[in-house]
Amino acid sequence: MQQTKIAGTGHYVPDNVVTNNDLSQLMDTNDEWIQERTGIVERRWIQPGSGDSPSTMGTKAALKAIEKAGIDKTEIDFIIFATLSPDYYFPGPGVMVQEQLGLDTVPALDIRNQCSGFIYGLSVADQFIKTGTYNNILLIGSENHSGGLDKTTRGRGVSVIFGDGAGAVILQPAQSGTEGILTTHLHSEGKHAKELALIGPNTEHWVDKILEEKNPEDTSYYPYMNGNFVFKHAVTRFQEVINEALKAVGLNSSDIDLLIPHQANLRISQYIQKKMELSSSQIFNNIQKYGNTTAASIPIALSEAVEEGKLKQGDLLCLAAFGSGFTWGSALIRW
Numbered sequence: 001m002q003q004t005k006i007a008g009t010g011h012y013v014p015d016n017v018v019t020n021n022d023l024s025q026l027m028d029t030n031d032e033w034i035q036e037r038t039g040i041v042e043r044r045w046i047q048p049g050s051g052d053s054p055s056t057m058g059t060k061a062a063l064k065a066i067e068k069a070g071i072d073k074t075e076i077d078f079i080i081f082a083t084l085s086p087d088y089y090f091p092g093p094g095v096m097v098q099e100q101l102g103l104d105t106v107p108a109l110d111i112r113n114q115c116s117g118f119i120y121g122l123s124v125a126d127q128f129i130k131t132g133t134y135n136n137i138l139l140i141g142s143e144n145h146s147g148g149l150d151k152t153t154r155g156r157g158v159s160v161i162f163g164d165g166a167g168a169v170i171l172q173p174a175q176s177g178t179e180g181i182l183t184t185h186l187h188s189e190g191k192h193a194k195e196l197a198l199i200g201p202n203t204e205h206w207v208d209k210i211l212e213e214k215n216p217e218d219t220s221y222y223p224y225m226n227g228n229f230v231f232k233h234a235v236t237r238f239q240e241v242i243n244e245a246l247k248a249v250g251l252n253s254s255d256i257d258l259l260i261p262h263q264a265n266l267r268i269s270q271y272i273q274k275k276m277e278l279s280s281s282q283i284f285n286n287i288q289k290y291g292n293t294t295a296a297s298i299p300i301a302l303s304e305a306v307e308e309g310k311l312k313q314g315d316l317l318c319l320a321a322f323g324s325g326f327t328w329g330s331a332l333i334r335w
């Protein structure tokens with residue numbers, strides 16, 4: 001069956017750099033705590049009024065990926081958009097990208113799998129390419145976290161971690177049987193849904209109810225994260241799902257040329273690196289600059305890794321993610 005290759009990568013982040021010291025002006029936190037617990041030095045937050053949104057940032061990243069793939073945008077025959085922070089409650093941002101790129105009636109699919117969204121999207125795209133349904137799939141991960149964070153001391157356990165940005169790839173049929181996506185693996189465990197979630201507004205809590213209550217103490221409109229619980233599950237699931245992928249194709253962790261883990265927390269990445277016995281040159285992290293950008297983190301990191309020449313033809317690339325849902329997944333790609 002036809003394999004799927006990544007033909008082009010691109011990313012876009014807002015200009016507005018927010019340092020840990022900037023955050024300490026908003027809430028009771030400090031650079032030392034944030035760097036020690038997360039590795040994050042700064043992140044990008046959308047400047048209100050700048051015009052940046054999940055869909056517009058996604059489109060900017062997409063245009064770069066299209067250029068790198070050397071195709072015309074009109075050759076795109078399917079769009080997949082992964083985000084937890086859509087422009088609107090509905091419709092999803094996939095159709096907005098379709099409109100912004102002027103792609104006539106090309107289908108657009110929205111993926112709601114948070115930090116694993118890009119890998120879920122990659123797996124879906126892979127099936128469509130393998131079956132010969134589509135030839136140029138645009139896959140985007142994009143997030144506007146900053147607009148919805150509790151930027152007071154009450155929300156500091158969550159708000160210091162997240163950043164905004166977008167990454168995109170173009171997926172095409174591989175030229176040879178040796179290159180491209182070798183395997184993808186997806187999982188979920190809904191019993192932990194509320195450990196990392198944004199509960200309100202929801203379909204039981206529509207706008208009239210919100211306005212009626214007008215309760216400033218109601219934190220359900222901000223993301224909630226049981227940080228320690230999520231951390232413990234993340235370090236286990238990351239390793240499991242990477243090993244599952246390696247086993248499926250008969251390879252070992254020493255065969256990995258580059259691991260790009262979802263940028264959740266530098267300490268999680270370092271823990272996985274140690275457990276999988278990978279050297280520093282076998283793992284790519286950029287959370288220091290961007291924070292956790294959820295569905296955008298892997299495609300932004302992949303785009304930067306490509307720009308920095310970290311991947312050469314024939315390399316084994318491993319992508320892995322874990323996040324809200326819980327959902328997690330992995331992919332092995334022969335570059």
Ligand code: ACO
Pocket residue numbers: 028029030033034037038114115156157158160161196226227228230231234264265268292294322323324
């Ligand atoms: N600045 C200063 N102090 C803080 C801050 C802050 N920003 N945030 C919390 N603290 C305090 C807490 O109040 C607590 O104080 P106390 O001991 O007096 O009660 C202390 O620091 C320790 O807090 P913890 O929450 O236990 O800190 P922890 O070491 O667990 O680090 C963190 C928190 C960074 C969130 C970590 O748990 C983590 O990274 N978890 C996993 C995140 C993740 O992987 N998410 C999945 C992907 S995201 C997605 O899917 C959307």
